[in-house]
Amino acid sequence: MTTSALTNPVPAAAAKEIARRRTFAIISHPDAGKTTLTEKLLLYGGAIGLAGSVTSKKEQRSTSSDWMAMEKERGISVSSTVLQFEYNGHCVNLLDTPGHHDFSEDTYRVLSAVDAAVMVIDAGKGIEAQTLKLFEVCRRRGVPIFVFINKMDRPSRPPLELMDELEDVLKLAPAPVNWPLGDGPRFKGVFDRQKGEVNLFERTSHGAFKAPLEVAGIEDDKVREALSDELHETVVQEVEMLDELTEPLDLERVLAGEQMPIYFGSAMNNFGVQNMLESFLEMAPPPAGRVSNEEMIAPNTDSFSGFVFKIQANMNPRHRDRAVFVRIVSGIFERDMQVVDQRTGKKVRLASAQKLFGQDRETLDTAYAGDILALVGNYDFLIGDTLTSDPKVTYNEMPRFTPECFTYILNNDTSNIKRYRAGMEQLMKEGVAQAYQVHNSAQAVPLLGAVGPLQFEVLQARLLSEYQVETRQEPPSWTVVQWFEEKEPQKGRSDRDPPQVLLPSGSVVARDQDGQWVVLLPAKYLVKSLHERNEHLVFRDHAYA
Template sequence: MNDPMQIEIKRRRTFAIISHPDAGKTTLTEKLLLYGGAIELAGSVTARKKQRETSSDWMELEKKRGISISSTVLQFDYNGFRINLLDTPGHKDFSEDTYRVLMAVDAVVMVIDAGKGIESQTLKLFEICKKRGIPIFTFINKLDRPALPPLELLDQIEKVLGMHACPVCWPLENGAFFKGVYDRITREVHLFEKVPGGAYKAPVSVHDITDPFVKGILSESSYNEIMEELEMLDGAQKALEINEVHAGKTTPVFFGSAANNFGVEMLLKGFLEYSNEPLPRKAGNEIIPLDGPAFSAFVFKIQTNMNPQHRDRMVFARICSGRFFRDMTVYNTRNNKEVRISNSHNVFGRERETANEAFAGDIIGFVTNADFRIGDTLSSDPEITFNEIPRFAPECFAYIRNVSSSSYKSFRKGIEHLLAEDIVQSFFLKSHAGNIPLLGAVGPLQFDVLQYRLKDEYGVDSNLEMKQWTVMRWIGDADATDTADLQLPYNSAEGTDDRGRPVLLFNNTWSMQYFMENNPRVPLHDSPTN
């Protein structure tokens, strides 16, 4: 393989980190950057306390709340690989931003709190990965705290997630007695030393499992228990098969403590060894070859005001085929307009550097005021159009209103910019006159983010008027459905989304069931069908 484009594509690795809130996702992200050489000093999230800040949490609200609210792109080179790492939102509300990130990656690292096991948000994110066939790598975190037995954690993964869990390493105790991990591939013990605040790489000493030194730092009962567990794993576990990993049937499992930098380097190296290179994407029924002559990409994220001084608008795209070069002209196949991409960037959180070229698997950002939407296809071939990124039905609804007439212009500008990011969805109801949209969100935190950013970035105060609806559905096959004589339950509403597709809103699932029984010919869907 001497083709320069193929060489570049094969060294790309693009993945996201997912977890339930507080499992340590952003801390692990920071430590992967530390071990990948992308940063020299890790700003532990506990440094909310507050010496430093994490590279991935750059938004002001993220710094104040200590949680990841917006997905962040982080790119760096390590051991010959070009890594595109996406840190997903980490809060209790499921976010469409997370789903869009999962559409743009080739693998995920799932972080599990060793003391809690699999939690609800982890399960919801896993189902999306499973539906898309995304390979999953598991990092069981916080072994420096009291933890569930490792065999119980493996059993949870297999029973709850329905996939084979293959431990690449095995923990040596947990909590205050956590010493390190045993590498089941090399048959070596890695013993770690703590460093202040987890700011630097943890010193590691490597030993044979039978080394008297290893036996000496463990109690006799712990050592015997670990040896029995390893013997059982060797007898019962089949060897790690890369094809099974790529098919999403097996998850390699790593143990460690991201806060203390224990096991992070083993995870990074193991991920790069077992993960797959970028995979070709489908446009309609056609598979677009990675090294084909046409450049193609799709937009999965839009972020305004990453640089508040310039009020700029960054569009993030996943490259699916061909070679990108700065100043190239491409088609936005949604509106068939040509766009010149000149302000292209490699992105590292809020920081950016000019991107002169990029290849399939890369994430690029470019500053533009052109008409772009989430899901748009960019291509040098106008015939290529990737499938639309699905939306989720919101469960919270509200009208947002400007408080002061003197700030009306800034209010409208802010709403327009933030709706373009799709942090909330907008709808127009037949019963509500005027052009004020009803806003819909999967969780209430999205409204908090909207109001905070209106104030922080546009200087606008706003009031939120929450509405009673909790269920929304799109009407399927809208062109063939006559909506004139619908029998709507009390307090239900009829309207359209921002693309003119008809929707219905209900107070609760009972009201929706009532509607379906009385309108059996009207199909309802929890995502758009056209």
């Protein structure tokens, strides 16, 4: 792989703007406090006057990042949201991702658009299954990981035990940046290992805040007064052990994905959040390039380029709008500029660009590599499209997960057929689910595949709330998918017909949304039989080789 030659770099002022961008996602297991942490980061960034709390209670303030009715009802994030704010000279692009298992495909697409990730861990539970799955996605993409161990204001597992578990499971060297002073009701603050300072916190009726006191060291009399003798002795011993057991923080190793900075705190009570934000922004990488045809395209390349990683319809139901989210990889965006959509070859004028903050929005005239562009209007873009002023650039950033469940979503009222079709067409463009057309089937609607069944519930809920269409699910017997192709393509076979394949009982042939042939099977044990019967075919359990 080569790096693009900067024969035409952006102007110095634009290069400075690109260098101060920080684009990252927050990932976690459900209920670890990810969206609450997002709100508090926005609060410190001056982006909101009052941080909301994630809750299903209607009387509570809604969070800025969770705006869909289903999210507010269930208190979970099911769509990824882009939020931008300024802090300490940095322009921060923060992507709040779904935490629920069923939305890992949307999260995967979002992780293609970031340069770092903050992983939120529940201090009482440690690392959980979904957290590990998202970490593996980050590892494959080479995304540096920063860890925030949350909920220290509640009874927690011992911090040394949590650190050991992270090291054992993630196989990364731990580098605790701060260390907690107690947990639960005894939690008094954090010790900043880099600065050698103790930050004591006070509890108030409205939450908690950092006291104006910054103590020079952990042996200071004021620290001893704030902690019990037992807790002070425990913390001193733990800090001494850390110096012996852990390696010094090494920024190069962090950015290479070999070491993970670890922070302790409580997002709900603002314990340690500001410390984490400031330290993270110092270490997080500026915008990284992306590979096009085995060539790395640098961010400060003069030509504009980016890729579509998310599409969201009806963010403002009154306007029936459609937002296309683009990660800018290189160059400068200017409103009304013309670009080429590499998938269609068509030139498109980007006239309706906006900066989104949850449901709030403002017109965007200029943006830089690292920024997330929201194009609002009737653009005919699809997820994965490359938009560029350089016809030689094409990005391929959008692999797919293999579905683990299938269903048909059928319209309950034929008088709504136009709204049903319009809604299904739009939601499928967003990538809410994957579409399959069963070969020679009498069923007119596509079979839908998803990572988890909650995706189907979201699709139905949005059809009802956004298109006033009631639907029902009819799950088929198929639960396993195998992509296949001929080892030696047969001459004369029409593209409309599948390669010859001997099917196990109850299995069918179908075509995915990209036109690739698949076999759908009712049980996993039949996969071996399928392979043995068809030695002339090549099978895969994922969409692309």
